[in-house]
Amino acid sequence: MATCGEVLVTLLEARGVEFIFGIPGVHTVELYRGLAASRIRHVTPRHEQGAGFMADGYARTTGKPGVCFIITGPGMTNIATAMGQAYADSVPMLVISSVNRRAELGSGDGRLHELPSQRGLFAGLTAFSHTLQTPDELPQVLDRAFALFASGRPRPVHIEIPIDVLVLPADHLRRTPAAAPSRPGPCPRAIAEAAQLLAAARAPVVLVGGGACDAADAVQRLVARLDAPTALTINAKGVLPPAHPLNLGSNQSLPPVRELVAAADVVLALGTELGETDYDVVFDGGFRIGGALIRVDLDPEQLVRNHPPRLAITSDAGLAVEALNAALGADNPVAAADGAGARRAAAVRERLEAGWSPLQRAQRTLLDTIRAELPGVIFVGDSTQPVYGGNHVYDAEQPRSWFNASTGYGTLGYGLPAALGAKLGAGARPVVALVGDGGVQFTLPELTAAVEANIPVVVLLWNNAGYGEIRRYMVDRAITPIGVELYTPDFQTLARGFGCAAERVDSWAGLRAALRAAAARTVPTLVEVDEAAPFLHGAA
Incomplete structure (x- = not known):
């Protein structure tokens, strides 16, 4: 009879998990019972914070969630900093932890690794934190996590499994993952309005964030069509290659780029928070958008943070860019080096270089x-x-x-x-x-x-x-x-x-x-x- 812990490994393997980062402990050994027979490779860090950072690095490189097995209590508080970093940078991470027996939760009896509310502690560092009360919940809660990673704003998910649930029979559980939801696309009316604004723009600028890092070809076609100088956040580096004539680098906090953005009549922001660590590393509040702001983001709440838009489009950035390309007739990925936008970008780069x-x-x-x-x-x-x-x-x-x-x-x-x-x-x-x-x-x-x-x-x-x-x-x-x-x-x-x-x-x-x-x-x-x-x- 396969236990809940063993079936969990099978379900992770079915979802394409390649690595698990973790340090075994007395409360998590049942997670390891089925690991040796799987194709998943276990990597043992020297601290649970290291496990979280390893999962983060794996996720940023591959675009797939990094997965951790973490011990109750101190293991979870050790990984909290890594979860905070992943939360802030929208990195997909699945943290599966043990927790005390169901009858002991919140008892305050002083049991090994006990926290007053482990789930409550990590709710603020995750997209969601879930306590598994029975094995029957396992397939669906994993489906929820991987649905979020596939089509929502990726952030850590925490699933805690009481140590008495880990050993319960689970042969009856569904082993086939639910179909991953498609990524949300843009509203056609909003795309038509955005295309109209961009087509009429005399001095557009594009701001690209990490949410668009998997849409490099489409972004290059769009900015070439717009002849728009383009700034990249740190997590978007590489969306435009180094020698691209419209590439401003990641210098939105410096005066030459700030002045260009402030003078733009239309600014298109793709998958970026417009947050301090990319746009105001000098901490002076000096980044300004003077023209019409069009924002595209998976997260509807993020669309209204930091800089309110004239037009807000809730969508995967890549799908929105492809829709804009179709609306504008953008099919050439090569930007002209002698266009007006390229000349504006070159002047900014020259000023940056001198500084x-x-x-x-x-x-x-x-x-x-x-x-x-x-x-x-x-x-x-x-x-x-x-x-x-x-x-x-x-x-x-x-x-x-x-x-x-x-x-x-x-x-x-x-x-x-x-x-x-x-x-x-x-x-x-x-x-x-x-x-x-x-x-x-x-x-x-x-x-x-x-x-x-x-x-x-x-x-x-x-x-x-x-x-x-x-x-x-x-x-x-x-x-x-x-x-x-x-x-x-x-x-x-x-x-x-x-x-x-x-x-x-x-x-x-x-x-x-x-x-x-x-x-x-x-x-x-x-x-x-x-x-x-x-x-x-x-x-x-």
């Missing part, structure tokens, strides 16, 4: 060097200076190739474990974790998980002996720096002790050689760069 600091230019050279040595690279970043710089100066060659924790929730410790999940989803494509010496210490033990699981990521460690960005922030505000000057360990020795390769580089040639060596290894490689190294500052 980059020497350090930002060095960081761009660093990232471009890595891309040249590791073609097809996916960059997964923590909150660290090369990431902050790269958000502005780096243009990805394709979508889902640049993402980091500086958006949305903004947690430290994300980069390393998220890169491991990304690599598992990326197959042969190289993955580089961009981390700082401060943030990496949050999750450094995940290097052992990478060695154990044979995940050959490159960890580019930017060492400035502390929390460099916060140090500068305090100094700029005449605050005596406290708590930002860190003791930094010998990362080379630590990495080798974990079973990784490790190199410290002090020249561009040394960096290239280290990357080539890393590409040939089957274990992770830590490549350490000192922020003060002369080669980063123009010295030979």
